[in-house]
Amino acid sequence: xxxxxxxxxxxxxxxxxxxxxxxxxxxxxxxxxxxxxxxxxxxxxxxxxxxxxxxxxxxxxxxxxxxxxxxxxxxxxxxxxxxxxxxxxxxxxxxxxxxxxxxxxxxxxxxxxxxxxxxxxxxxxxxxxxxxxxxxxxxxxxxxxxxxxxxxxxxxxxxxxxxxxxxxxxxxxxxxxxxxxxxxxxxxxxxxxxxxxxxxxxxxxxxxxxxxxxxxxxxxxxxxxxxxxxxxxxxxxxxxxxxxxxxxxxxxxxxxxxxxxxxxxxxxxxxxxxxxxxxxxx
Ligand code: CAA
Numbered sequence: 658x659x660x661x662x663x664x665x666x667x668x669x670x671x672x673x674x675x676x677x678x679x680x681x682x683x684x685x686x687x688x689x690x691x692x693x694x695x696x697x698x699x700x701x702x703x704x705x706x707x708x709x710x711x712x713x714x715x716x717x718x719x720x721x722x723x724x725x726x727x728x729x730x731x732x733x734x735x736x737x738x739x740x741x742x743x744x745x746x747x748x749x750x751x752x753x754x755x756x757x758x759x760x761x762x763x764x765x766x767x768x769x770x771x772x773x774x775x776x777x778x779x780x781x782x783x784x785x786x787x788x789x790x791x792x793x794x795x796x797x798x799x800x801x802x803x804x805x806x807x808x809x810x811x812x813x814x815x816x817x818x819x820x821x822x823x824x825x826x827x828x829x830x831x832x833x834x835x836x837x838x839x840x841x842x843x844x845x846x847x848x849x850x851x852x853x854x855x856x857x858x859x860x861x862x863x864x865x866x867x868x869x870x871x872x873x874x875x876x877x878x879x880x881x882x883x884x885x886x887x888x889x890x891x892x893x894x895x896x897x898x899x900x901x902x903x904x905x906x907x908x909x910x911x912x913x914x915x916x917x918x919x920x921x922x923x924x925x926x927x928x929x930x931x932x933x934x935x936x937x938x939x
Pocket of ligand 1: 704705707711797798799800801802803804845881882887891
């Protein structure tokens with residue numbers, strides 16, 4: 658049985674801990690903040706309750722899943738037994754580089770160090786460790802318990818063996834892993850973010866309103882959510898940060914973030930998390 662450590666207990670971190678624990682892995686969930694860990698465990702319990710209510714999980718499996726998760730506020734203690742670490746901290750380059758320096762120091766020498774980053778270079782993250790062959794991207798989609806994809810990102814130095822292990826591990830979670838190379842935005846966000854940006858430009862130019870744009874894409878293209886609603890869910894600050902990575906990293910003006918998106922982020926309109934974005938969230 659492989660021991661897993663998850664760094665960060667926000668939306669992605671708690672979802673990742675949830676799926677590993679549900680599939681039988683002992684999980685150390687690590688965050689600097691005890692109250693964030695308490696909130697994460699409550700969220701995981703509620704999301705497991707949805708599965709129980711649907712009849713896809715028994716009460717006994719729910720309890721067993723929760724019983725496999727141990728919360729830690731100390732990174733060194735939390736990763737001491739880990740075979741695989743999945744980092745899902747805030748999307749900030751310096752923060753992630755510091756976490757990987759610490760992980761390299763405290764995780765067992767053979768442990769795989771994965772990042773759930775949506776756009777920061779895996780090669781750059783790997784370069785601050787002494788084990789770049791064991792560093793890889795494991796990009797889960799939100800909501801993690803529901804979405805089937807894991808985008809597996811090979812950094813410049815990631816070994817074939819580690820890639821194969823992470824592909825297999827993702828399958829053990831009931832997910833479909835897809836191998837991609839480490840270039841700005843990988844595949845998921847290189848394609849998703851220009852679509853979201855174009856939806857915002859369409860709104861900015863007055864071609865149509867928020868609901869009209871989302872309705873066209875939902876009903877016309879069978880997307881589960883329109884691009885503006887999805888942007889609110891992802892977080893407008895996150896969308897802006899990813900577009901900047903694409904714009905700078907690929908050097909093509911087609912990725913320039915729409916000025917409306919820039920203004921909304923400056924005004925603190927971040928979507929669901931701030932209560933206001935393209936829609937009002939209560
Ligand atoms: N945990 C467990 N189950 C959950 C859940 C959670 N957090 N959230 C939803 N569910 C389950 C529900 O119980 C329900 O199950 P059944 O299908 O068995 O009934 C199912 O998911 C659908 O949920 P709802 O009926 O409440 O709502 P919905 O039909 O509107 O679907 C949605 C919700 C799955 C989020 C859907 O709207 C959707 O697919 N949206 C798009 C999501 C998406 O594109 N995600 C990727 C974002 S990009 C990203 O994550 C990466 C990045 O780098 C930016």
